[in-house]
Amino acid sequence: MYPVSLRNVGKTYRLDTVTVPALSGVSIDIRPGRFTVLCGPSGSGKTTLLNMMGCIDRPDAGEILVDGQAVQSMADDALSDFRARRIGFVFQNFNLLPVLTAFENVEYPLVLAAVPLAQRKERVHALLHAVGLADRAGNRPGQLSGGQRQRVAIARALATEPALVLADEPTANLDSQTGAEIIALMRNLQRARGASFVFSSHDPMVLAQADDVVRIRDGRIESIEQRDTSTEVA
Numbered sequence: 001m002y003p004v005s006l007r008n009v010g011k012t013y014r015l016d017t018v019t020v021p022a023l024s025g026v027s028i029d030i031r032p033g034r035f036t037v038l039c040g041p042s043g044s045g046k047t048t049l050l051n052m053m054g055c056i057d058r059p060d061a062g063e064i065l066v067d068g069q070a071v072q073s074m075a076d077d078a079l080s081d082f083r084a085r086r087i088g089f090v091f092q093n094f095n096l097l098p099v100l101t102a103f104e105n106v107e108y109p110l111v112l113a114a115v116p117l118a119q120r121k122e123r124v125h126a127l128l129h130a131v132g133l134a135d136r137a138g139n140r141p142g143q144l145s146g147g148q149r150q151r152v153a154i155a156r157a158l159a160t161e162p163a164l165v166l167a168d169e170p171t172a173n174l175d176s177q178t179g180a181e182i183i184a185l186m187r188n189l190q191r192a193r194g195a196s197f198v199f200s201s202h203d204p205m206v207l208a209q210a211d212d213v214v215r216i217r218d219g220r221i222e223s224i225e226q227r228d229t230s231t232e233v234a
């Protein structure tokens with residue numbers, strides 16, 4: 001079973017009288033335990049495609065299966081709940097809650113998922129350790145560098161142990177060295193957990209790390225390259 005499959009997915013944005021076709025006839029199976037990169041020029045539909053995969057927005061045509069489950073037939077509440085438990089997100093602008101500490105930001109999805117306190121604390125500590133921020137638990141995002149904020153966001157995305165992690169240009173707001181460190185960290189976490197990660201990026205450094213590369217142009221899949229990379233735990 002694929003962590004996410006799309007069949008003939010279409011999405012058009014409507015602004016008053018203007019319609020902007022963002023995706024058309026997109027069919028793809030994301031392979032489990034792979035690091036997949038979506039690449040394409042600005043405006044080609046990468047963010048829209050990730051939002052469809054992550055059930056952040058609904059398509060207006062086609063079918064989306066997450067873990068084999070048809071998500072379009074779910075009501076909004078059920079879909080939010082499903083998304084919160086099964087899918088982790090990392091955004092280019094980090095999207096952390098500024099009033100919460102690093103610890104509380106990572107803990108937040110676990111509070112929503114009603115994970116008991118002792119288990120939450122243990123998991124958050126382990127995650128902050130895994131992303132190299134064990135000594136920053138009490139800092140708020142404003143007290144952290146961009147790379148550290150993205151590490152918090154990665155820990156938060158992994159908190160519920162989702163099978164699918166989606167990242168929209170996670171290095172776009174980082175300098176190249178910090179970006180490289182973040183990608184290496186995500187690559188290691190992906191391999192260690194055997195989870196499926198899908199990134200959008202046009203950064204060659206991110207592409208170099210990919211197992212599978214999906215090229216998108218004008219809202220359509222241009223090519224899918226499945227590289228013969230090992231998915232052994234490093």
Ligand code: ADP
Nearest residue numbers: 013020021022041042043044045046047048049
């Ligand atoms: P990318 O992430 O590759 O830059 P997007 O998915 O953001 O591409 O955008 C695809 C197309 O949809 C573009 O033409 C863009 O302008 C348009 N678009 C994206 N989001 C919206 C929106 N909320 N409303 C209207 N048009 C949008």
Ligand code: ADP
Nearest residue numbers: 013015020042043044046047048092168169172
């Ligand atoms: P990125 O390409 O980095 O993912 P955005 O998602 O912010 O950037 O925007 C992608 C494209 O979608 C841009 O061309 C932007 O102008 C367009 N876009 C995003 N939101 C809207 C919107 N609400 N209305 C119209 N166009 C939008």
